[in-house]
Amino acid sequence: MERRAVIERVARCIPASEGEDCVRVAVDGVDGAGKTVFADELAAVVKASGRPVVRISLDDFLNTRAVRYQRGRTSPEGFWADSYDYRRFESDVLTAFRPGGSRRYRSVAYDLGTDTVLEPEPHVAVPGTVLLVDGLFLHRDELSAAWDLSVFLDVPFAVTAERMAVRDGSNPDPEHPSMRRYVEGQRIYLRTCSPRQRATVLIDNRDVEVPRIIRDRRLTT
Numbered sequence: 001m002e003r004r005a006v007i008e009r010v011a012r013c014i015p016a017s018e019g020e021d022c023v024r025v026a027v028d029g030v031d032g033a034g035k036t037v038f039a040d041e042l043a044a045v046v047k048a049s050g051r052p053v054v055r056i057s058l059d060d061f062l063n064t065r066a067v068r069y070q071r072g073r074t075s076p077e078g079f080w081a082d083s084y085d086y087r088r089f090e091s092d093v094l095t096a097f098r099p100g101g102s103r104r105y106r107s108v109a110y111d112l113g114t115d116t117v118l119e120p121e122p123h124v125a126v127p128g129t130v131l132l133v134d135g136l137f138l139h140r141d142e143l144s145a146a147w148d149l150s151v152f153l154d155v156p157f158a159v160t161a162e163r164m165a166v167r168d169g170s171n172p173d174p175e176h177p178s179m180r181r182y183v184e185g186q187r188i189y190l191r192t193c194s195p196r197q198r199a200t201v202l203i204d205n206r207d208v209e210v211p212r213i214i215r216d217r218r219l220t221t
Contacts, residue, residue: 006211007038010201011045013218015148020127022097024146028138028195029153030186032160032167034205038153039134052126054097058135060108061089065115079185084135085109086142092122094146097131136186139195152199154214155206157183 015023027039036057043053062068063085071078088109096105103125108118125131137143139150157174161183165172174183189195196202204212 003209007041007045017128021099022129022131023148024097024131026138026147026150027134030160032163033153033155034208035134039132043132046130052129054125054129054131056107056133061085062110074181076181076184079181080188137189139198140193144198150199151201152195153203153205159206
């Protein structure tokens with residue numbers, strides 16, 4: 001399938017809203033897997049179908065540097081355990097969009113450039129909104145049950161490291177010491193939480209132009 005067809009197929013399997021309740025969708029994958037672009041394109045297709053969408057990135061819910069690096073700047077365990085403020089993400093996003101929730105949400109909680117915690121005025125989503133979140137670790141134990149539909153973009157570290165080298169200027173070798181914090185931290189996640197098995201839809205995204213659906217649980221033709 002070409003990329004557009006795959007994204008349209010995923011969009012079709014997002015559950016319908018029940019009454020005024022919202023629908024929560026996750027796009028997960030290792031760093032460099034293509035989560036943000038995939039989620040943005042999926043959101044555009046869902047909007048074109050007439051459904052309201054709110055886009056959130058977990059990267060806007062990072063912890064401060066003092067918390068992220070409290071185990072050391074090279075610690076894989078620190079990357080896995082301390083990167084994100086899940087308490088704020090739960091209260092500002094997931095609780096607002098749960099069945100019967102208030103739909104009053106904040107889309108950001110942290111500014112990376114200034115290392116500042118943010119408290120913006122909340123927005124109010126319209127009834128039946130599709131919440132579409134991209135980010136790392138979205139199938140960890142405390143988040144896995146939150147999603148009405150979840151996608152995991154499966155891409156080998158050898159490929160994602162090359163993408164990140166182009167994007168961020170990092171080393172293209174995933175086994176390079178400078179990559180240890182990130183790659184080994186994500187390997188902890190893969191071992192601990194088995195996101196490939198937990199995801200509703202598993203997609204091989206090595207070729208971004210021709211992604212391949214490996215497994216689906218709800219997709220219709």
